[in-house]
Amino acid sequence: MSVLVYVEHAEGNFKKSALEIVSYSKAIADQLKTNLIALAIGNVSDENLTALGKYGAEKVLNVSDKKLDNFVNEAYSFVIADTAKQEAANVIVLSNTFSGKGLAPRLAVKLKADFVSGAIELPDIQNEKFVVKKTTFSGKAFAYVELLSSIKLITLTINSYQLIESAVSSKIVKISPEFRDSDFRATVKQVVRSNDKTPLPEAELVVSGGRGLKGPENWHLIEDLADALGAATACSKPVSDADWRPHEEHVGQTGISISPNLYIAIGISGAIQHLAGVSSSKTIVVINKDPEAPFFKAADYGIVGDAFEVVPKLIESIKEFKAQK
Amino acid sequence: MKVLVCVSNVPDTTTKVTFTNDNMEFNTAGVQFIINPYDEIALARAIELTEGGKGTVTIVNVGKADTEPTIRKALAIGADDAVRIDATPSDAYFVSYNIAEYARDKNFDLILTGRESIDYNGAQVAAMVGEFLDIPSFSIIKKVEFDGSIATVDREVEGGKEIINVSTPFVAGCAEGVAAARIPNMRGIMSARTKRLEVIAALESGQSTRIIKYEVPPQRSTVKIIPADEVGKLVELLHSEAKVI
Ligand SMILES: Cc1cc2nc3c(=O)[nH]c(=O)nc-3n(C[C@H](O)[C@H](O)[C@H](O)COP(=O)(O)OP(=O)(O)OC[C@H]3O[C@@H](n4cnc5c(N)ncnc54)[C@H](O)[C@@H]3O)c2cc1C
Ligand SMILES: Nc1ncnc2c1ncn2[C@@H]1O[C@H](COP(=O)(O)O)[C@@H](O)[C@H]1O
Numbered sequence: 001m002s003v004l005v006y007v008e009h010a011e012g013n014f015k016k017s018a019l020e021i022v023s024y025s026k027a028i029a030d031q032l033k034t035n036l037i038a039l040a041i042g043n044v045s046d047e048n049l050t051a052l053g054k055y056g057a058e059k060v061l062n063v064s065d066k067k068l069d070n071f072v073n074e075a076y077s078f079v080i081a082d083t084a085k086q087e088a089a090n091v092i093v094l095s096n097t098f099s100g101k102g103l104a105p106r107l108a109v110k111l112k113a114d115f116v117s118g119a120i121e122l123p124d125i126q127n128e129k130f131v132v133k134k135t136t137f138s139g140k141a142f143a144y145v146e147l148l149s150s151i152k153l154i155t156l157t158i159n160s161y162q163l164i165e166s167a168v169s170s171k172i173v174k175i176s177p178e179f180r181d182s183d184f185r186a187t188v189k190q191v192v193r194s195n196d197k198t199p200l201p202e203a204e205l206v207v208s209g210g211r212g213l214k215g216p217e218n219w220h221l222i223e224d225l226a227d228a229l230g231a232a233t234a235c236s237k238p239v240s241d242a243d244w245r246p247h248e249e250h251v252g253q254t255g256i257s258i259s260p261n262l263y264i265a266i267g268i269s270g271a272i273q274h275l276a277g278v279s280s281s282k283t284i285v286v287i288n289k290d291p292e293a294p295f296f297k298a299a300d301y302g303i304v305g306d307a308f309e310v311v312p313k314l315i316e317s318i319k320e321f322k323a324q325k
Numbered sequence: 326m327k328v329l330v331c332v333s334n335v336p337d338t339t340t341k342v343t344f345t346n347d348n349m350e351f352n353t354a355g356v357q358f359i360i361n362p363y364d365e366i367a368l369a370r371a372i373e374l375t376e377g378g379k380g381t382v383t384i385v386n387v388g389k390a391d392t393e394p395t396i397r398k399a400l401a402i403g404a405d406d407a408v409r410i411d412a413t414p415s416d417a418y419f420v421s422y423n424i425a426e427y428a429r430d431k432n433f434d435l436i437l438t439g440r441e442s443i444d445y446n447g448a449q450v451a452a453m454v455g456e457f458l459d460i461p462s463f464s465i466i467k468k469v470e471f472d473g474s475i476a477t478v479d480r481e482v483e484g485g486k487e488i489i490n491v492s493t494p495f496v497a498g499c500a501e502g503v504a505a506a507r508i509p510n511m512r513g514i515m516s517a518r519t520k521r522l523e524v525i526a527a528l529e530s531g532q533s534t535r536i537i538k539y540e541v542p543p544q545r546s547t548v549k550i551i552p553a554d555e556v557g558k559l560v561e562l563l564h565s566e567a568k569v570i
Pocket of ligand 2: 437438442447
């Protein structure tokens with residue numbers, strides 16, 4: 001028995017979402033009174049690998065092979081499944097990131113594991129039962145899913161678990177699994193990095209604009225506020241449909257779902273389909289000139305006013321606040 | 326090119342979600358069902374790729390007879406024929422297993438799904454079907470183009486995208502950007518009535534998760550309105566009360 005956590009990294013550095021799932025997996029391992037093993041694929045320094053011990057990984061496995069320089073779903077899931085078998089893992093945890101979404105369903109099939117994607121809390125493990133809470137109906141409800149098979153697989157929603165330090169000394173083990181050639185049928189031709197500082201799904205703070213901003217020429221308001229806060233930017237669907245903003249920024253039922261600590265919605269009415277993607281944000285601020293805008297009912301803080309007047313003042317105020325700190 | 330499009334039948338996006346039977350079942354009373362919005366994108370792309378005699382589009386749905394209006398709508402939009410695998414779609418593993426077993430000997434060049442269903446939000450079916458069939462899968466794509474049997478796929482990854490070359494067959498989950506959803510025209514609606522909709526029995530997948538309970542999120546406490554000329558107060562509250570900055 002063991003808990004296996006697959007940690008993603010960007011050029012050898014672990015992101016916060018990776019440390020989140022190590023903390024989360026450690027809590028599961030403790031409940032099951034078993035060991036936590038972390039697996040990283042690709043080139044990561046020993047120093048960074050060892051640092052996973054800070055969050056509870058007793059053993060850190062690392063596979064580094066030229067063949068795996070680019071992310072190939074089939075080959076990566078093969079390596080993770082193989083490792084899970086070697087380590088007799090009965091709980092396997094991944095992040096519910098884009099790559100996690102690609103890998104985990106394949107793992108579920110390979111390992112015949114019952115699988116919950118997008119968990120938002122620790123599993124409830126009692127009387128031989130293993131129940132995981134996840135968001136369903138695009139944020140309009142939660143479901144408690146019972147996993148029955150002996151191997152359980154979970155992907156954790158980003159920003160839904162705290163980093164918890166539980167220093168253990170960790171042992172690094174380099175492994176070199178065998179590959180199947182047939183797992184390299186897709187070849188990555190080009191990797192295009194968007195120049196955003198913080199990718200939207202991982203951002204802890206998000207500033208979002210809607211049709212109330214009137215046009216793309218006014219987006220400096222959103223961007224300046226985001227810069228002042230160190231936040232990512234998002235938008236409503238009509239805004240990306242009109243090409244004022246790129247589609248990857250569109251949040252909501254048909255866009256991406258986010259759960260940042262702070263979501264600031266400016267000139268967005270709060271349609272049910274928009275709320276579906278943002279309602280699990282911890283704190284919501286709404287700035288809208290219409291006091292009847294439905295978004296106020298879903299907000300924690302509201303300012304009724306014209307964005308073109310309120311936002312510049314808010315930017316100043318944030319800058320002052322940051323300067324004082 | 327032979328394309329299979331997986332279509333799921335989901336509650337309309339404006340649905341107010343409630344539950345019955347002690348919060349164990351979704352309350353479908355008065356709920357309008359639609360084609361999952363991402364599946365509409367997948368379908369639109371499949372039609373673009375096969376239009377003008379370049380191929381065929383088959384719809385597959387795992388569902389009971391009540392999903393047939395949704396399947397007919399997909400046929401009206403332009404699919405050539407459809408298959409309904411007759412079962413309640415209990416979870417993604419079961420759905421994917423059945424889709425894969427159906428597709429196994431049919432030589433589809435391309436299998437398209439939506440990136441996720443807006444009811445269960447699993448984002449699982451594309452990759453599971455890929456694994457069952459042992460072919461490549463791309464869970465969230467923003468573009469798919471063909472040059473003969475070689476495709477170029479734009480896959481969404483953390484902090485950007487990857488441009489990938491892959492030969493058929495493969496599975497891809499479609500997101501916005503892949504195509505613009507289409508609406509059926511009169512001719513489509515008329516012809517959909519006579520298009521083939523085959524119903525086949527489902528297979529046991531041997532494993533399944535179980536939803537034991539649903540819960541509606543708690544209401545947010547009432548909003549604190551801050552006067553528009555006191556934005557400094559908002560900053561203060563975000564710091565000291567909400568503790569988010
Ligand atoms: C199937 C389907 C799926 C959908 N999916 C999504 C989705 O994923 N995401 C999404 O966002 N939408 C989605 N929608 C669209 C959704 O229903 C709304 O139409 C959309 O969210 C509205 O965008 P908005 O709030 O920016 O614009 P509007 O509804 O036009 O609201 C603009 C708001 O700005 C305010 N305003 C105007 N001027 C100012 C000013 N000067 N200062 C301050 N406030 C001002 C107005 O009072 C108003 O409340 C979907 C719709 C359908 C049918
Ligand atoms: N019951 C179903 N029948 C056919 N296709 C489905 C079904 N459920 C899900 N899908 C497909 O799988 C995609 C992802 O669904 P999910 O994994 O449930 O989020 C959907 O967009 C559909 O294309």
